[in-house]
Amino acid sequence: MSQQHQDNVVIDKAQSSWSDLWTKEDYWAIWLGLAFCLLALYLHVSSVPAEYKAKALDKIAKAEATMQAEAAKAPFKTIEWYQAQASKKVKPYGAELAKSIKHFMGKPGSWTNNPLDAFVTTPEQAKAKAEKAKPAAEKAKAAEDAALAAAQEAQAAAAGAEYKDAELNKAAEQKIADWRAAHLKAKKAKDKVGKAKAFNILPTLPVLFLAMAICFGVGIVFMGQNFMQFFVGFIGVFIFTVLAMLMGAQTTMKYWGVSTEAWAIFLGMLIANTVGTPKWMKPALQVEFYIKTGLVLLGAEILLDKIIAIGIPGLFVAWVVTPIVLISTFIFGQKVIKMPSKTLNITISADMSVCGTSAAIAAAAACRAKKEELALSVGISLLFTAIMMIVLPAVINALGLPEVLGGAWIGGTIDSTGAVAAAGAFLGEKAMYVAATIKMIQNVLIGVSAFCIAVYWVTKVDRVEGADINFMEVWHRFPKFVLGFLAASVIFSYISGQLGPDLSSGLVSAGAIKGMTSPLRGWCFTLAFAAIGLATNFRELAHYFKGGKPVILYVCGQSFNLALTLAMAYVMFYMVFPEITARI
16 A cells, blocks of 8 residues: 555544534534533523522521531520531522523423313412312421421430430431421421412423424534435434333333333333324434534433442442442343353343443444344333332331431432432432432443443454454544543532532522522433334344243343342441441
């Protein structure tokens, strides 16, 4: 090969690499996701007036002074300590544009008998709901007041003995814990009254559709596809997504954990395998584009300062158990049950061990799994997530496990982030916090596992015997959207760290994330699951089910995951680092 020809090849590759930045799906997912993340930070953090922050910081400083004084006075967290902690809460700054964006990302609400209730609630209906919820709220408030009086009496008795009587201290601590549980129930009951508000999302849904169609459509054009074909197809996919959200919002479905995502896949498969997915919808079945954009948005929720707050025990539960389970499940699939497809094996293993569908998407991209294999992995995951969301909290309560241990077990084993929070809430405030934080720590491994899978596939699975290892192939296989996921995490973590935990909790977590990035992530994920269902053919899936091996792999791997996570959580939280557990 002449020198000039070699130079031309290098130039062509360089030009191709640069053009990838605006012609490839992964990069467009990064640009769209990060653009929205930066907009969320601007509206909820950068545009917040200085005096608003100053007042919040002053309130936080006074509360911390009270907490320090109470901590020095008693050997347990007093009533005043908890009250001061609650007073530190900072409300998100309500910029008008931020409120409007959140309003236009509204999704169907809860309903029982009439589906229209999910879209419209009149002022009269809202008032009736509030009135219906008031008796329960008043009853819960009365129970809280009684629990508070009992806690104050027990705390006064302990203080009268100058906190030197261990029995009185223990009794006071228990009564304060009872009051905290009653307070949480009263808050939930009060929130039901407060949430009974009039709303109408029928005018906002077309606006959201148009905004998403244009944003994704711009990427579609740069990727060389037809905008109008995508736009027309997106009408059907969006309507179908709203239908899946409607079904997932039904109260009985919510109770049994049958999520919106599960409905999206089930209904999509039902249509695809009966009447067939209409041809005009197929250009909008951009499964990976939607989910990759959602995963970049998910990165905003991975705050490193929150991860550090739970300490080394959480890191061990998430970062030691997860790779052990991932590798063991893959080996079990290959050596014991002899899964014929290695790509399906690793996709299910990553889905089950890391963090559900998000990890499955990254793993599938890294090993180049077929879309049918990804759909099968996600379907199995959603089924068992719904079961575990209900069963695991019941098992924890039956065994009488402590809240922190139960939360760690849930966070390390249930796949979906939303299901983890819901299951943790069944056990209590501490369990929900621990479960959500450990799942957050586990989510960090999305990028790590994708990179390791890409390396393994290039160096072992797809390598031709005797051929040199092409490490550039690792880069080609590595899902680039993970870089956007990591960038969003770093940016949000830096801002969160600069603000401090309390101010960040209000402006970043409750504001930028819950107010903007998280709702949009939910829409992106549901669009992706709807597209997966509509693009999946049962006949193409059938041969993967031979001998029930995918289900056997998931059940055996999850059983190992449950046992190892529980053991690691007990050892780390209660034997090695009990002082960290005591601070939670």
